[in-house]
Amino acid sequence: xxxxxxxCVVPIGVGVSVSTYIAACERVLREAGLKTQLHAYGxxxxxxxxxxxxxxKRCHEVVHEMGAPRIxxxxxxxxxxxxxxxxxxxxxxxxxxxxxxxGA
Amino acid sequence: xxxxxxxCVVPIGVGVSVSTYIAACERVLREAGLKTQLHAYGxxxxxxxxxxxxxxKRCHEVVHEMGAPRIxxxxxxxxxxxxxxxxxxxxxxxxxxxxxxxGA
Amino acid sequence: xxxxxxxCVVPIGVGVSVSTYIAACERVLREAGLKTQLHAYGxxxxxxxxxxxxxxKRCHEVVHEMGAPRIxxxxxxxxxxxxxxxxxxxxxxxxxxxxxxxGA
Amino acid sequence: xxxxxxxCVVPIGVGVSVSTYIAACERVLREAGLKTQLHAYGxxxxxxxxxxxxxxKRCHEVVHEMGAPRIxxxxxxxxxxxxxxxxxxxxxxxxxxxxxxxGA
Numbered sequence: 001x002x003x004x005x006x007x008c009v010v011p012i013g014v015g016v017s018v019s020t021y022i023a024a025c026e027r028v029l030r031e032a033g034l035k036t037q038l039h040a041y042g043x044x045x046x047x048x049x050x051x052x053x054x055x056x057k058r059c060h061e062v063v064h065e066m067g068a069p070r071i072x073x074x075x076x077x078x079x080x081x082x083x084x085x086x087x088x089x090x091x092x093x094x095x096x097x098x099x100x101x102x103g104a
Numbered sequence: 105x106x107x108x109x110x111x112c113v114v115p116i117g118v119g120v121s122v123s124t125y126i127a128a129c130e131r132v133l134r135e136a137g138l139k140t141q142l143h144a145y146g147x148x149x150x151x152x153x154x155x156x157x158x159x160x161k162r163c164h165e166v167v168h169e170m171g172a173p174r175i176x177x178x179x180x181x182x183x184x185x186x187x188x189x190x191x192x193x194x195x196x197x198x199x200x201x202x203x204x205x206x207g208a
Numbered sequence: 209x210x211x212x213x214x215x216c217v218v219p220i221g222v223g224v225s226v227s228t229y230i231a232a233c234e235r236v237l238r239e240a241g242l243k244t245q246l247h248a249y250g251x252x253x254x255x256x257x258x259x260x261x262x263x264x265k266r267c268h269e270v271v272h273e274m275g276a277p278r279i280x281x282x283x284x285x286x287x288x289x290x291x292x293x294x295x296x297x298x299x300x301x302x303x304x305x306x307x308x309x310x311g312a
Numbered sequence: 313x314x315x316x317x318x319x320c321v322v323p324i325g326v327g328v329s330v331s332t333y334i335a336a337c338e339r340v341l342r343e344a345g346l347k348t349q350l351h352a353y354g355x356x357x358x359x360x361x362x363x364x365x366x367x368x369k370r371c372h373e374v375v376h377e378m379g380a381p382r383i384x385x386x387x388x389x390x391x392x393x394x395x396x397x398x399x400x401x402x403x404x405x406x407x408x409x410x411x412x413x414x415g416a
Contacts, residue, residue, distance in 0.1 A: 013223055016221035039318075039356055040316060040399035040400075041318035064183070091350055097335035112284060116328055117327055123302045144254075201227050257372075268391050282386070286382070288382040
């Protein structure tokens with residue numbers, strides 16, 4: 001099952017700066033061969049359900065190993081059976097609608 | 105790895121009433137032997153990471169089989185290595201703080 | 209506009225135990241006269257959109273005043289125009305479907 | 313209070329294709345003068361708390377006016393008092409850490 005995911009990992013108990021932990025998660029996702037796109041409040045991921053969720057579990061393991069005693073992660077996951085859709089197509093679909101109705 | 109999860113499954117393309125699909129997910133979670141607590145905007149789940157996420161995948165499969173062409177799910181997942189904590193203990197911990205500082 | 213909300217406030221940079229901050233948010237919500245229900249991964253809130261979001265802003269102010277330098281909050285908000293629905297009715301609707309189709 | 317937000321609006325009861333509604337929300341956000349960045353599972357927004365949340369409320373009003381009887385929205389909101397940080401700086405901070413530890 002193909003899925004498009006949005007992942008936001010928040011390490012707790014390691015102070016206010018968390019980018020080192022997020023960078024480690026990015027590496028885990030890329031090593032898993034997943035297509036990812038970092039944004040300002042998380043990371044978009046496209047891939048097979050099992051591969052994505054194995055990588056997310058690995059993120060938790062790695063962030064704990066790095067010293068974070070607690071993690072609170074938010075995941076959005078979309079699946080559809082009506083048609084295949086990539087991350088780029090989702091963005092493109094909205095942008096086309098914006099151009100089509102500029103005065104709306 | 106033990107996890108506490110909050111799950112909110114939103115079937116898209118099946119009209120405005122979605123409780124039949126949510127009820128089917130609840131059954132999937134219970135059949136997986138997971139401890140769950142339904143609330144007004146999702147379900148709390150406590151259990152082993154792999155068992156929980158296998159059940160969430162099964163929820164997507166079942167909801168698609170029931171006819172929903174698209175699903176958008178939100179998951180919060182918390183893990184901690186400093187100590188074991190149940191769903192009841194999380195609630196209790198907040199309630200005790202509320203009693204302790206009534207005038208704060 | 210009436211809304212049903214799920215709120216999860218995560219203070220960052222104050223160590224691993226955050227229940228004191230969550231308890232303070234609960235008090236803010238109750239002082240705002242809002243109907244709330246604490247669960248293991250957040251709080252359900254029912255009320256007028258403006259009242260709820262003013263209270264959520266107040267939660268951020270209070271948690272910062274208590275010393276948290278950073279907060280990451282997750283909010284789910286549902287509105288509907290087809291009919292009025294309470295938090296209890298949302299839960300009841302799912303539970304009725306579960307009883308109706310026990311073998312499904 | 314300055315905030316960085318991630319917004320994901322899901323109209324329910326209008327079929328499987330929702331990009332027209334998302335495009336309308338994008339226009340609402342831009343008309344409010346907000347800095348936004350669309351991604352594959354939502355939109356990042358940077359701005360003053362009150363301006364952002366007034367715009368999100370307007371999104372719900374507009375999407376209902378367009379015919380959606382029900383909306384389920386997910387919002388992540390981050391605030392910090394230790395320093396000012398833009399959306400670009402958040403991304404840059406993670407990317408620098410990834411370059412710094414390529415073999416990690």
